[in-house]
Amino acid sequence: MQFVKNKIQNTKVIVRGIELSSLAAGIRYKDRLDLCLISIKTPSNSVVRFTSNRFPAAPIIISKQHLNKKEPKYLLINAGNANAATGEKGEKDTSEICREISKLTGCEKEEVLMFSTGVIGELLPANKIISSLPKLFKINTQSGWKEAAKAIMTTDTFPKICVREFELGGQRYSLVGICKGSGMIQPKMATMLAFVATDLPLSRKALEVISEAALSDSFNKITVDGETSTNDSFVLISTNPENNNFLDIDDPAFRLVKSLIADCCQELAINIVKDGEGATKLVNIRVNGAGSDREAKMIASSIANSLLVKTAIFAEDPNWGRIFSAVGASGAENIKQNIIDIFIGDIRICHHGKAVENLDELEVIAAMRPRNFDIRIELNIGSFSTETWTCDLSYDYIKINAEYRS
Template identity: 50%
Template sequence: MSNSSIHIVPGVRLAAAAAGIRYRDRDDLVLMELAEGSVAAGVFTQNAFCAAPVTVARQHLEKIPPRYLLINSGNANAGTGETGMTASFETCRLVAAATGVAMNQVLPFSTGVIGEDLPTDPFARAVPGLLSHLKEDGWQSAAAAIMTTDTVPKLASRSFTVDGKRVSVTGMCKGSGMIRPDMATMLAFVATDARIDRAGLQQVLETAAGPSFNSITIDGDTSTNDACMLVATGKSSVDVADAKTPAGQAFRQAVAEVCMELARAIVLDGEGATKLVEIVVEEAQTESQARDVAYTVAHSPLVKTALFASDPNWGRILAAVGRAGVEALDIDKVRIWLDDVCIVSKGGRDADYTETAGQAVMDKEAFTIRIALGKGQAQTRILTCDLSYDYVKINAEYRT
């Protein structure tokens, strides 16, 4: 997405710098400044080995509204014990000392290699330059700086008008591997100039994250560093707290669209991915049951490699559904489709199915696997991708 299609968010300024934390000759550190009076909401990883910056960001967010978000790539500062906590606090202290805000008004975020100590000297050298280069239109460079194995920066933006006043919602994220959501999976930062209190903002974020960031999977791995932030500066003076008002409805739709676009961008940029596949599960007893089936199919290495090969090997999908743990599954009631091509019914291959029809769907770059369980009315949908040669190569060579 070009800078011309990104709406600036009054009250938010960004800067990126090449701090040399891990990478050479590329930006790897971002500072995001929030105007005084801004509020913030967040969702974080549920991984028990959550990274030091996740712990620190949570602690700081509970105490006082943030003024700065500090994001580094290349080093996750996870699995680093007390040393990692000390480093995260120190990076916050450096920004606080340079800006005059309280240390807990700085939230740290990290992404990259797990298990390596985070050096703080690069932060000390880079912070002054970051502060001098903060600008409202710094989204593009910031999105590029937070990338690790991503191949493209990921940005999304929306705006709407209420009584002649424009409200903007703009976000960026990174993520292409170690993606399986559990309260957001990746780093994502979404900002708006709408006016809303923190409790309302938290609810909006959690609602938007459900069908977007929490409904994607690349490889079934939940990262140690996942975080998604939604900040509101209030600079537009448009109140969006009430979901029943036109402004409130437009705001929630804009946030949902930005989150969904960013989530789709993560799947499209899955490490080595060549396919974007939506898995829809219908007629389940509960949504939880539907999601269990969807993720079992999405995480099957055999299904994912068949997707990469464009091989309509429908038996792999059938087998994954059968081992998903659905109690008392009546296989005669199960139906499975590739787009609108029915591949399974009455316990086996659909009578009208042809390999030619299945192949035509599998040859597409994007399609849907739809599964009807015949047990109830609950449903869900998730996004996933294939598993390619490049996925193995990228992850095998990540530290070399």
């Protein structure tokens, strides 16, 4: 079966069966898009993954209840208020908003999911959202992905969107993903908020397998500040506008489709790190030669989340001892300091656990100067490898978060 993919920049691409609408409801700021509705108009399958934070926000609690009963038809997303740590009132507000959408559309309340992002601990201005719903339904469009990406932003500095078109068996399909995230980034399950949709009909089993693979290679491999939000959510939607047979995991094209969606998720995830609050650097941490996949990930995470490593990255300071220390503090047990090598870019700065003799630090500083560069760890123990993406920790990160509620 022929499979052709095309990475494009046209954000007006439509996913058949999906309509979007966005507006400024004044949830936190005036004249800023902050409310988005994704409407699923055809038969579909969806997979949703939520935060692993033990204190989930009210919309997470309610949406989980709804998913146990119905396939979602409407996804409502608001920015500016997380509706987290708001107790029974937060859950009641979420339910009331979902109920209002059911009245306007004739759907069941359980066919509505809600997602929120913003300040934690403040009550949701539910009346502002409810009063905006009639207008929201009047401005539905199939090509509103860019506006939707803007409407879900908080401290993000740019909308994050990924668009693909591909052909499968002579039929043309679309894949679009949007996400938001800049701070509170270390998803142990998914991402801050991400919504990915395709009009290629995929079985539920196929969606579940794809979502697990895509998450493990994208949103689960990024960090900005080591924080896992109360509101993290990932939604993968497959519409079936022509009522065709669903593509399942035993289809010859499944592996290619899985790769395509994973690639889209990875692009979105890397953009989150690139837009990390105050970030000036995007750094790929690569760990090779680990004794197990688990220990490779432990080491990569320890380096990526080390405040000392992140500040050294910001300063363009090749202080490899901080990286070395993060490896040792990772919790990995099957490691030996006398065989470890550390590289910045292609330059080896640590050999067998000791400083490289006659190292030209100016050369290493030059390798750290670009916005994007790599840090590579060669453990020389086994055959397992992994990678993660992180950013530096700058003065602006502190400024942004100190002023967040101002």
